[in-house]
Amino acid sequence: MTAKEAVAMAEPRKKKTAPRADAESMAARQRDISVSEFFAKNRHLLGFDNPRKAVLTTVKEAVDNSLDACEEAGILPEIAVILEDLEPNRPATAKSSRYRITVIDNGPGIVRKQVENIFGRLLYGSKFHRLKMSRGQQGIGISAAGMYGLITTGRPMTIFTKPKAGQPTHHIELAMNTKTNRAEVTFDKEVKEFPPRRFRDMSAGTKALAEQGGFLTESEFPTGTSVSIELDGKYQKGRGSVDEFLELTAIANPHARIVFVPPTRVTEDEEPDVLAAAEATAAAKATVTTETNGVIVFPRGVQELPPETREIQPHPKGIELGILLQMLKDYELAEKGGTLYNFLQERFCRVSPQTAASMCQAIGVTSRAKAGDIEPPQAEKLYKVFQESKLAPPPTDCLAPIGVRQLLAGMLKGVRAEFYSASSRTAEVYRGRPFQIEAAIAFGGELPADESARVIRFANRVPLLFQQSACSSFKAVTETAWKNYNLQQPRGALPVGPLVIMIHMASVWVPFTSESKEAIADYDEIRKEMKLALMECGRKLGTYLRKRQKMRREGERRDVFERYIGEISKAIHEVTGQDQRKVFDALLKQAKARTAVADQVLDEDGKIVKDEPMDEDGVIVVPDAIAPVPGAIPAAAPAAEASPAKGARRRVAAEGTEPRRAAKPRKASAAREELRARVAKAASRGKGDPGAAGLF
Amino acid sequence: MAKGKTGTRSLKERDAATTKKIVDLVADVARKSLGGKEPKIDIPTRTKSNTIWNKKRGILEMGDGVAERPLFDLKTAKQFMQTMLHASTIKDLIAAEKTSSLRGVFYKAKHTVAGTRENTFDTQDESDPILEDLEVALGALREELHVFAENRGSMVGNITIVDKGDEIDCRRMGSGGYALPSIVEPDVIQFKKCEAKFVLHVEKGTVWNRFNEDRFWEKHNCILTHGAGQPPRGCRRLLQRLNQELKLPIICVLDNDPWGHYIYSVIKQGSISLAFESSRLAIPEAKFLGIRAKDFRECGLDDAVKIELTENDVKRAKEIAAYPWFAGHRGWQKEIDALLANGFKMEVESLITKDISYVSETYVPERLRKKDWLD
Ligand SMILES: Nc1ncnc2c1ncn2[C@@H]1O[C@H](COP(=O)(O)OP(=O)(O)OP(=O)(O)O)[C@@H](O)[C@H]1O
Ligand SMILES: [Mg+2]
Secondary structure, eight states, X not given: OXXXXXXXXXXXXXXXXXXXXXXXXXXXXXXXXXXXXXXXXXXXXXXXXXXXXXXXXXXXXXXXXXXXXXXXXXXXXXXXXXXXXXXXXXXXXXXXXXXXXXEEEOSOOOOGXXXXXXXXXXXXXXXXXXXOOOSOOSSOHHHHHHHHHHHHHOOOEEEEEEOSTTSOEEEEEEEEETTTTEEEEEEEEEESOSSOGGGGGSSHHHHHHHHTTOSXXXXXXXXXXXXXXXXXXXXXOSTTSHHHHHHHHHHHOTTOEXXXXXXXXOOOOSSOXXXXXHHHHHHHHHSOOEEETTEEEEOOOOSOOOOOOOOBOOOGGGXXXXXXXXXXXXXXXXXXSOXXXXXXXXXSSSOOHHHHHHHHXXXXXXXXXXXXXXXXXXXXXXXXXXXXXXXXXXXXXXXXXOOHHHHHHHHHHXXXXXXXXXXXXXXXXXXXXXXXXXXXXXXXTTSOTTSBOEEEEEETTEEEOSOGGGSHHHHHHHHSOGGGGTOBOOTTSOOBSSEEEEEEEEESSOOBSSTTOOSBOOOHHHHHHHHXXXXXXXXXXXXHHHHHHHHHHHHHXXXXXXXXXXXXXXXXXXXXXXXXXXXXXXXXXXXXXXXXXXXHHBOTTSOBOSSOSOOSTTEEEOGGGSOOOTTOOOOOOSOGGGOOOTTOOOSOOTTTTSOXXXXXXXXXXXXXXXXXXXXXXXXXXXXXXTTOOOOO | OOOOHHHHHHHHHHHHHHHHHHXXXXXXXXXXXXXXXXXXXXXXXXXXXXXXXXXXXXXXEEOSOEEEEESSSTTTHHHHHHHHHHXXXXXXXXXXXXXXXXXXXXXXXXXXXXXXXXXXXXXXXXXXXXXXXXXXXXXXXXXXXXXEOOOOOEEEESEEEEETTEEEETTSOTTTOEEOOSOOOTTTEEEEEEOOOEEEEESSHHHHHHHHHTXXXXXXXXXXXXXXXXXXXXXXXXXXXXXXXXXXXXXXXXXXSHHHHHHHHHHHHOOSTTGGGHHHHOOTTOEEEEOOTTHHHHTTOOGGGOEEOOXXXXXXXXXXHTSHHHHTOHHHHHHHHHHHHHTEEBOGGGGGGTOTTHIIIIIHHHHHHHTOOBO
């Protein structure tokens, strides 16, 4: 600003502008704000802050819904995610492009009359009012995505849904009116085919996969839903990408099969993000997926659905006074003259007749007192009684934790490491809502050794990709003393090392910090459980690392001895004339006996000796992934000309001076395959008992 | 003492005895290996704790302490292997009737351990102590192992010797002197004719050059030697033979610092690592002429000659003062106290600041006349 302007600003205003508003004039402007209008203006609250995130959030909302619907209907999810680039010929400088995002599931479908509500109204859903674990909870997700598409492209959503096998499919196109928060249907027809056939012929990749029966096979979709949204967006790989989301979803949902058809073109980034690119390649390598002509398949890891969850009543300890008052009112409305005694038992969980009676007594009313007659001061007393009473924690069959076995299966599938451990805590309560924390860690193998650990977070099996540092789980990780488990950790930061940390919170209501469901709010109860789960995993890792260190030391020790035995037996032969080979073998035998610890786990070629590679619950060790001791040199047999013994086990072949790394990869993957198969088999055996550990 | 038939035969017998010792040692290892027992070699310890001060004889002797050197111990595995290699190398040397320098033995046994990138020996510093271990383990002298050290140290003076049959007149050795070989046993070196009345042993070649250039040995009828710092075994053995066989006093001129005191102590009583050889190396009668802590004032030296004592020097001085053979010695306690009180050390060369030949023409003759020395 110029000096003149500055002076002008500093001077007090002399001239009075138009008269200020009064109550009347203001009243003229006071009116309803439609929720849709509100969110249209505040799209960042829903995760549509920028074009790249818009693509991800849309995919995420649709996939979440598909998984929820499948599980609720007891169907093993078969999901296709298709990204079509509608402006493939845009100039390289274009910051965004138009995409059509389609998610197709084999879920139960949606009955015709609900379609407008579900896709055309914000805050309409089946999950908000109940205490049951599901991915979606707010009734915003898919309609918000549709709204974003509409705002940016003007194009309606396209829905195909088939609620009954053998019956026609509804093909509906609708747009949301943001003023009225209602859908306007622009197309409504019944068609025969489901899933829409055109997707199968999209590319060579989809055709090939469809021919093998691996893509949108009609018989696999007796019912289901397909949602397409056109939007202005940007597709890129790396952190926070659709690829990462699906990769992590596959880890937390080993029972789902997901096929991803990425767009033909990736948006150029003006300032190439080297880190993101590196992470993308690492992520691509880390996922055990198959890729045919660009189509990525995340295979199904286990054949069992998560156990069905039950809806529960609120727990007395999780209720606020205002809600208690409202519940009393609602009860009176519904039950006209119902007693407090019954109210307590019917509208809360864990309240037995005795407890109800003693609660009535505690606030000085009889068991026959009517709920409608309870005055606010008595309600307040009741509220206090709730807090002080000793009640069983809420039932936990409303939760479907992933379970130790499936956590391990998921991690093994998604992360190439040498050590895996998992822990599933028992259910706990925050604000009267049951929740359960699970953690898993993967260590070593191909993970980068000198970077901060990667934390992957899940809430009700949904990966959380943003706002890591605002998340309770992040705090729990940094507050855990990883140094106790032989890991490095800068003060107040993530541990450093080849480590992936997974945290899952399962709850009937996950307390997110915002509607975009990106970070878990930091409740003490939750953070405490997270830390306990991490400590359990960490302890197992610590034990393993110490054991491995010992093993390594013993291995090195034996190496040292074996290295010298050749020289010694040669010298003995030269001085005394003793048979060199005999002396060598005798000394080798002694060396091995003396370093038996190393032998317990690995034989001399590094193969698994024991059948069971793990000796603790919730732990998997992939011995082949263990990095060789740096600089280790294989021991040698005595010089060849002096030891003609045939058939003797020779550790060193022609390339004897090569470090042991050679010929590893093939063996490693074979062992890994075998392990994976075992895990999968084991997991399917343990049906209905997903939380139990100790299978291995 | 001439070499005759008997000499050769006794040499052969000696070699046969040494060879047997080596074979016995290695055969024991072989037996243990094949019998499933841990192979170990017993090696008398060459450490301070296993050194005994024989007050009566005035020398350091090796105690009975023996350390096991097992194969299956990370600390000793490599040394075990090295010991076996050297045992084999020595046996070959004897069989071939050849001798070798320490360096030669090192190179003969040095190679890459089969199938690795590791050397059996990396430096000669690793090899030499293994040979000393073998000496004590076998109870054999170094010459019996056919090993010698490089020549180190020089001698001139009024003496004629015979070295491997060659007569050597030490009065006609020019500026370099007679290089002291590492093996000076009577079967190699005999004293033929000696007029000298004492031996003046100086620390370094530079000082020795000064005395030789000034023909000190001629003027004072003596033998002049140096050992290039800490005198090697050959030098010490020859001094001992001159002392014992020819009854010549050994007078030392060393630096005025803990290192000089230590050299004197080694010449006089023997060293810890070679305590087993003390009886043929130590010269309890050896005398320390200087230079002394008092010399800075007595000789009126310039401040420039002072070299400040380091922390390590102070520590070393105190250690030396506590050696049993110095601990009970009033004169030496005073001398070391004076050094510490000075807070500086002086090299023999510092006397040159007075005059280039002050040390050879004034200092040493005066002190000799006054018999002003420590012993
Ligand atoms: N693919 C589908 N198959 C069957 N029902 C579906 C499908 N997608 C959505 N629904 C139904 O539509 C409702 C609204 O979905 P929406 O995503 O808007 O909200 P939500 O999943 O309940 O909560 P959130 O806002 O947290 O996602 C769901 O509650 C579910 O009953
Ligand atoms: Mg949803």
